[in-house]
Amino acid sequence: GAVVSQHPSWVICKSGTSVKIECRSLDFQATTMFWYRQFPKQSLMLMATSNEGSKATYEQGVEKDKFLINHASLTLSTLTVTSAHPEDSSFYICSARIRESYGYTFGSGTRLTVV
Amino acid sequence: RKEVEQDPGPFNVPEGATVAFNCTYSNSASQSFFWYRQDCRKEPKLLMSVYSSGNEDGRFTAQLNRASQYISLLIRDSKLSDSATYLCVVIPNSGGYQKVTFGTGTKLQVIP
Numbered sequence: 101g102a103v104v105s106q107h108p109s110w111v112i113c114k115s116g117t118s119v120k121i122e123c124r125s126l127d128f129q130a131t132t133m134f135w136y137r138q139f140p141k142q143s144l145m146l147m148a149t150s151n152e153g154s155k156a157t158y159e160q161g162v163e164k165d166k167f168l169i170n171h172a173s174l175t176l177s178t179l180t181v182t183s184a185h186p187e188d189s190s191f192y193i194c195s196a197r198i199r200e201s202y203g204y205t206f207g208s209g210t211r212l213t214v215v
Numbered sequence: 216r217k218e219v220e221q222d223p224g225p226f227n228v229p230e231g232a233t234v235a236f237n238c239t240y241s242n243s244a245s246q247s248f249f250w251y252r253q254d255c256r257k258e259p260k261l262l263m264s265v266y267s268s269g270n271e272d273g274r275f276t277a278q279l280n281r282a283s284q285y286i287s288l289l290i291r292d293s294k295l296s297d298s299a300t301y302l303c304v305v306i307p308n309s310g311g312y313q314k315v316t317f318g319t320g321t322k323l324q325v326i327p
Binding site: 143144145205206207208 | 316
């Protein structure tokens with residue numbers, strides 16, 4: 101089945117540093133990748149939609165200069181959390197849709213802790 | 216009103232019980248619906264799509280009520296391994312840019 105590989109699984113970083121999260125579609129081409137964030141006991145919240153070869157679409161309230169998204173190829177999308185702060189600590193998950201009416205496949209998630 | 220609403224639970228049920236969750240949505244133009252299962256600290260995994268006519272997969276039955284704008288998930292003969300959070304997913308249209316909206320999830324705990 102379609103797999104999205106997400107790395108790293110978890111990362112602890114110091115406040116002020118930047119962290120890059122990668123998502124790769126292993127056996128299909130993902131023209132669109134969705135990036136979500138999930139705080140404890142809360143729902144997945146869509147942050148942005150990345151489209152291969154074009155600028156990402158950010159949801160309201162998500163700072164595009166802080167959460168840099170690059171979707172340079174059909175199999176790779178990256179999310180960089182710049183100048184991370186403790187409030188950015190969260191579970192970040194990417195997702196892609198394989199085909200119409202099939203649903204979405206998710207990366208395994210990245211647990212970011214900023215200290 | 217939230218776009219997608221679920222009772223967060225937790226629902227504590229004994230093994231073998233039948234349990235049902237509902238998920239209401241506000242956008243009447245919504246086209247696609249899914250149920251996902253999320254285990255603690257893991258990514259969501261697709262459980263089943265929800266079709267207009269209703270569909271069944273083993274012990275799981277999903278139904279859509281467009282008139283009342285809700286979807287439901289029924290689990291029969293609950294197993295301990297069914298303990299998880301169940302998320303409903305609603306997609307407003309079938310093409311182009313699709314904003315996926317997740318419910319907050321309903322936590323199910325199956326007790327021995």
